[in-house]
Amino acid sequence: MWVTPAVRDRVTAALPLPLGHPGEPLPEGTKTLVVVGGGTLIDAAKALRVDRRLHVRLIVIPSIWGSGAEISPVAVQNQDGKKTIRVGPELLPDVRVAWPELAQTLSSDLARDACGDVWAHALEGFLSPLANDELRTIGGHLIGDLTKARIGNAPGWFELSAAACALQAHASVGLVHGIAHTLEGPLAGGSPTGRFGHAGLCARMLWPAMRFNLSRSEKLRSIFDEVGLDVETVFAAIAGLYDEAVYDILLPSLVARWRDVLRDPCTRTNVALVRPGDVSFFVEKAFR
Amino acid sequence: MSNREKLQAMLVSVFLLEESEFSFARQRGEVDTWDSLGVVALAVGIEESFGYHCRPEEANALRSFQDVLELLERKGISFVE
Numbered sequence: 001m002w003v004t005p006a007v008r009d010r011v012t013a014a015l016p017l018p019l020g021h022p023g024e025p026l027p028e029g030t031k032t033l034v035v036v037g038g039g040t041l042i043d044a045a046k047a048l049r050v051d052r053r054l055h056v057r058l059i060v061i062p063s064i065w066g067s068g069a070e071i072s073p074v075a076v077q078n079q080d081g082k083k084t085i086r087v088g089p090e091l092l093p094d095v096r097v098a099w100p101e102l103a104q105t106l107s108s109d110l111a112r113d114a115c116g117d118v119w120a121h122a123l124e125g126f127l128s129p130l131a132n133d134e135l136r137t138i139g140g141h142l143i144g145d146l147t148k149a150r151i152g153n154a155p156g157w158f159e160l161s162a163a164a165c166a167l168q169a170h171a172s173v174g175l176v177h178g179i180a181h182t183l184e185g186p187l188a189g190g191s192p193t194g195r196f197g198h199a200g201l202c203a204r205m206l207w208p209a210m211r212f213n214l215s216r217s218e219k220l221r222s223i224f225d226e227v228g229l230d231v232e233t234v235f236a237a238i239a240g241l242y243d244e245a246v247y248d249i250l251l252p253s254l255v256a257r258w259r260d261v262l263r264d265p266c267t268r269t270n271v272a273l274v275r276p277g278d279v280s281f282f283v284e285k286a287f288r
Numbered sequence: 289m290s291n292r293e294k295l296q297a298m299l300v301s302v303f304l305l306e307e308s309e310f311s312f313a314r315q316r317g318e319v320d321t322w323d324s325l326g327v328v329a330l331a332v333g334i335e336e337s338f339g340y341h342c343r344p345e346e347a348n349a350l351r352s353f354q355d356v357l358e359l360l361e362r363k364g365i366s367f368v369e
Contacts, residue, residue, distance in 0.1 A: 129328075259304065262304050263304055263321070268321075268325045269325065271325045271326070271328055271329040271332075272328055272329055272332040275301050275302075276300075276301050276304065277301070
């Protein structure tokens with residue numbers, strides 16, 4: 001069993017299984033690997049099983065919502081400071097277990113960031129040019145549910161997270177994830193706030209980036225209209241994720257790496273909207 | 289700005305090139321961002337910059353920046369300086 005340190009005591013007390021670590025080989029004869037943790041740990045297990053052609057059953061228990069790694073056929077890995085994204089049905093875990101009590105001790109900041117990650121998956125999947133009418137209908141219901149959910153620590157976010165991840169896995173993500181994937185490596189070590197991980201960046205950049213998308217395409221507004229969603233209600237729900245002080249800290253990095261953001265595969269699904277000169281929208285805070 | 293300069297600026301923007309990387313002789317295979325998403329971006333860029341709605345088969349058939357220029361010339365846009 002692999003367990004993330006934040007919940008190790010609680011998990012090992014309830015599940016007395018032999019402990020391992022992603023850096024170590026699995027013991028000879030291992031038939032089942034239980035992974036309890038966040039998206040990074042779960043994705044490491046998914047990738048390991050495929051790369052080493054291991055015939056082990058993979059049971060995953062998310063300790064936090066947001067990534068949706070527990071239900072997605074995607075594995076995101078950080079190699080030499082660069083994100084690589086792999087997709088394939090062979091990456092899907094065999095069993096997902098819900099244990100929402102593991103998140104009870106999450107800090108309010110982490111919980112808020114995780115909610116931002118869920119929102120980013122839902123909105124970018126819903127607005128993706130790769131989403132068909134059926135996905136838009138499903139996404140519309142999900143976003144309606146999200147607007148009613150309180151941002152913060154609540155067990156209901158695990159299921160919302162799984163639904164949002166499933167939506168984006170069938171469509172794509174976009175600029176918000178392009179920004180997060182580009183900046184999270186460079187900012188991970190030097191962040192004065194410690195909140196520039198993937199979820200934190202998605203949360204902070206979601207509202208500005210969605211305002212940007214809306215400013216560039218009238219079609220986006222009509223996509224919301226078609227499923228009976230009020231754009232302003234949705235945007236009001238995500239505006240609380242924005243934090244100007246944090247945004248000001250990360251803005252210089254966004255400007256310096258804008259070209260890398262544009263070349264990120266996630267951003268490029270919005271290729272018709274996002275251009276080199278558009279960084280001025282973020283510098284001038286035209287989203288306010 | 290002449291139409292030639294406008295086209296160059298559009299192609300540099302759409303394909304995320306440095307100015308120094310640009311040449312009308314550039315072939316599709318030499319531009320890493322000229323993939324299927326690049327084709328979409330190019331079609332949008334042509335419409336935004338020159339008002340011509342490129343059909344998917346036209347956009348897919350383009351193999352060089354010179355091809356883009358010649359397509360627009362056939363649609364009545366002059367590139368004579």
